[in-house]
Amino acid sequence: MEDMRPEDIVGEYREYTLTYYDGTSRKVLVTDIETPYPDGKLIVSTTDTEGVITHANQAFVDMSGYTREELIGQPHYILRHPDMPKAAFRDMWETIQAGKTWRGYVKNLRKDGGYYLVYATVMPNFDKQGNIVGYTSVRRKPSRRKMEEALALYAKMLAEEKAQEGRA
């Protein structure tokens, strides 16, 4: 995936390099500007079994800052924020690959370097034979308090992951 471009970023930014599960990496540019989650909206996307986006609703387009064309066909990690620990998504993938529903709080990275906070439900889609054919995620506005608790936990998890990488 292409690096994020300074000309797309709104406000002062920091630079990170993220390495994704498939071994690729990308430079991301990050600001502290939050886009508040709008009341009453649902962000919906579907992916194939690999996590490549196959469908995005209008709220997804609006909140992520990307066009629909930029999203479809891209891995869902296009939204990964450097403040999110790897373990959170590992847990998500283990849950959904086992055919179960995962629910959790997620900080997402926008195209403009800002972020938005969601409470996400991610679940497998099955065909008539019961095989997993893809995944759907529906996000809604999180409770402030629970989101803050989750972010505090993620900060701790992230620090531990960093320390481990340092030792490795």
Place this chain on the structure above:
Amino acid sequence: MTTFQMTVSPDFPPNRIAGWYIFNTWLQKATGLNIHLELYTDFEGQRQAVEEDRVDIIYANPYDAAMLIREKGFEALARPKGKVDEAVVVTRADAPYNAVDDLKPGLRLAATNDPAVYLLGMMMLEPAELDAENLQIQQVESYPIAAKLLLQGEADLAFFLKEAFDKLSSLTREQLKVLVESQIGDLFHTFLVGPRLAEHKETLREALLHMHETPKGKDALESLGFEGWENVSPAEADFMINLIEALK
């Protein structure tokens, strides 16, 4: 000749009852099928009929459509053009809260047993950490009754199908306020057929999609408040089902 059974999600406005009979007359002429229309006044009665396989054709809300497709082998053929299902959370105009974040546990909520509206309503209360456990939920039979409870001070909050809220008298609406409104755009009522109609489903779909092209069809549409029907693909129906599943 076989007679097929048709029904309509009990959330239709009472002033459309005649419209559904007119629609059925039109549909039988257009398709040459024998169809009996049975309207249920409540979701329980309809659910029972579905359970006992006494429904072949149904105009269903998104929640019931999901169940009918997944569990009963129904297929969605069409949806009313341009119509989407949204829900609103409403209080009295003079209530001391202006946003979901102002709401506290213990409030009295009036809700009909419309499952799609209930899911959406609960989804909108979640940011304030309200749920079925910490609210006092009062089930009511209709949206006008929900409005009455609000006005009489017997309920603090109520869920409405947006369309039903908009149909309340302006006098009633002036005494109420909308705290939050869903803006999903991906949920809608659909016209579905069951397995016994499999061989006729394309006939039915074609009839619906061309309905607005004849004067008789147009009149029947008008009596339902629809402009016309548009096609629903299995992928679109799947997307809606997945969305509903995620909200459960």
